[in-house]
Amino acid sequence: MPRGSGAKRERQYEYIKESAERRGESPRRAGEMAARTVNKERARAGESRSASRTSLRGPKSASQRGGQRSHGGAQGPTKDQLYAEARKRNIEGRSTMTKQQLARALGR
The missing domain is CATH 1.10.246 (Serum Albumin; Chain A, Domain 1)
Known part of the structure; x- marks a missing residue:
């Protein structure tokens, strides 16, 4: 401080x-x-x-x-955010995945 x-x-x-x-x-x-x-x-x-x-x-x-700008809103992270994370982790097939599939592949 x-x-x-x-x-x-x-x-x-x-x-x-x-x-x-x-x-x-x-x-x-x-x-x-x-x-x-x-x-x-x-x-x-x-x-x-x-x-x-x-x-x-x-x-x-x-x-x-109160966290209004945080990424964990009611719907969670956006598909683009999930895709970017999947890209960092080099998850195969990410380009054809839905938001739910991306979340599952990332372990969310």
């Missing part, structure tokens, strides 16, 4: 980090995600000295958005 952040932001950081670790993220990645989220919230609230334009723009803050 950056110096000068308050107790609220420290609690927020710990909460986000622990939540990410429970979801299976590595401790390093969880800490990075938590720090980025807290820093963005600090920028939006005017608690930091500087803020990037992207930190200040957007429809809502990360906490209000």
Whole structure:
């Protein structure tokens, strides 16, 4: 956590980090995600000295958005996302597979 952040932001950081670790993220990645989220919230609230334009723009803050931009919506990842992952894993026959077949082949 950056110096000068308050107790609220420290609690927020710990909460986000622990939540990410429970979801299976590595401790390093969880800490990075938590720090980025807290820093963005600090920028939006005017608690930091500087803020990037992207930190200040957007429809809502990360906490209000609630994972709206994540890839795991009601229908899960898109067919294109599944296809890209299948391509990385070099799964044969991927070009003719349906979304459900791709998901099955990837073990989802």
